[in-house]
Amino acid sequence: MKLVKVRDHEEMSAFAAKFILDKIKSNKKVALGLATGGTPVRTYEMLIEDYQKNYTSYQNVFTYNLDEYEGIAPDDPNSYHAFMFKHLFDHINIPKKNVHIPNGLSNDILLEAINYEAMIDEIGGVDLQLLGIGQNGHIGFNEPGTPFDRETHVVTLTESTRKANSRYFESNDQVPKKAITMGIATILKSKEILLLASGESKAKAICRMFTGEPGTDCPASVLKNHPNVVVVADEKAVSKLEATMNVELLLR
Ligand code: PGA
Numbered sequence: 001m002k003l004v005k006v007r008d009h010e011e012m013s014a015f016a017a018k019f020i021l022d023k024i025k026s027n028k029k030v031a032l033g034l035a036t037g038g039t040p041v042r043t044y045e046m047l048i049e050d051y052q053k054n055y056t057s058y059q060n061v062f063t064y065n066l067d068e069y070e071g072i073a074p075d076d077p078n079s080y081h082a083f084m085f086k087h088l089f090d091h092i093n094i095p096k097k098n099v100h101i102p103n104g105l106s107n108d109i110l111l112e113a114i115n116y117e118a119m120i121d122e123i124g125g126v127d128l129q130l131l132g133i134g135q136n137g138h139i140g141f142n143e144p145g146t147p148f149d150r151e152t153h154v155v156t157l158t159e160s161t162r163k164a165n166s167r168y169f170e171s172n173d174q175v176p177k178k179a180i181t182m183g184i185a186t187i188l189k190s191k192e193i194l195l196l197a198s199g200e201s202k203a204k205a206i207c208r209m210f211t212g213e214p215g216t217d218c219p220a221s222v223l224k225n226h227p228n229v230v231v232v233a234d235e236k237a238v239s240k241l242e243a244t245m246n247v248e249l250l251l252r
Contacts, residue, residue: 001210001229003250008234009042009198015232016130016196017046023128024061031062033129033182034088035140036080039196040130044088051092058094064119064126065101066140067181070154072104078168079104102152102180109154113180117152120182125189133197136160137205137218141181148214148222150183184222193226197233203240206233210241210250 006012020043023030034040050056065080074081081101089099100119106112120126131139138144141155155178157165162175169175187193197206209220209231223229233241241247 001223001226001231001250003210003238003247004230004232005238005247005251006232006234012196012198012232012234013040013042013046016040016043016194017050019194019230020047020128020130021050021056024056024058027060027127029060029062030128031064031123031126033064033066033126033131033187033190034084035066035130035132036083037132039132039198041087043130043196047088048091058092058098061094062098062123063089063094063100064182066129066131066187067179068102068104069176070104070109070178070180071176074101074103074105078174104176104180109178109180113152113154116180116182117186120152120186120189125191127191129187129190129193131187131193131195131220133195133202133205133209133220134161135164135201135205137208137220139184139187139195139220139223141179142184142187142219144217144219146184146216146219148184148188148216148225151185152180152182154178154180184219188222188226190226191228193223193229195220195223195229195231197231197237199234200236200239202233202237206231206237207240207244211244 068080072079143158166172166175208218214221214224
């Protein structure tokens with residue numbers, strides 16, 4: 001894993017947007033794995049700003065989102081479908097048919113997971129997977145304890161994740177109890193991974209993912225087993241790691 005230390009959320013987002021744009025511009029066809037949450041919002045905004053200024057085309061970009069809540073319709077404002085259209089897809093020229101997000105309303109959610117994994121296998125894994133990280137080290141909805149060999153699956157959300165995500169809902173009770181998520185094995189099929197972290201609340205997870213052996217106590221630590229990972233963390237997110245070791249050795 002390589003570490004890129006940046007000053008703050010803005011610098012993290014600028015690095016990520018450039019990284020993604022370089023891929024889009026250099027590949028004829030590119031498969032991007034995308035994430036929701038607060039972390040990538042500014043990155044997406046910067047992609048939109050670039051689109052408006054430079055007309056970078058997304059006609060040959062194919063996207064595969066990490067996860068979706070179960071039982072929420074795509075047009076529900078709390079769905080990850082709605083999130084992605086609001087924060088990115090509605091503002092760029094990506095064809096709708098190129099967008100892939102698990103269907104949380106599927107009649108057969110287990111089959112939906114199997115089909116989603118098969119689709120990712122068909123393209124040989126995404127070219128670049130964008131990830132955030134949970135305070136507990138989760139990636140996607142893969143919470144601590146998730147076996148590293150899990151592929152796309154249905155997950156019962158932990159209370160801490162439901163609480164963290166309740167900020168988007170009117171009340172705690174409205175946060176879905178289940179979700180469909182790419183598994184850790186799915187994420188590891190990506191050719192390249194870009195993980196973003198900003199703020200003090202991520203410092204413990206960033207420290208754990210770089211120190212010690214990969215372990216299911218911190219799902220993100222599995223990324224040590226992947227040959228092509230860049231972690232972009234701001235000063236606050238990297239603070240605990242810096243207190244533990246000399247990060248110069250990790251910097252790219
Ligand atoms: P956040 O979530 O970007 O809202 O901090 C990250 C995550 O839970 O993966």
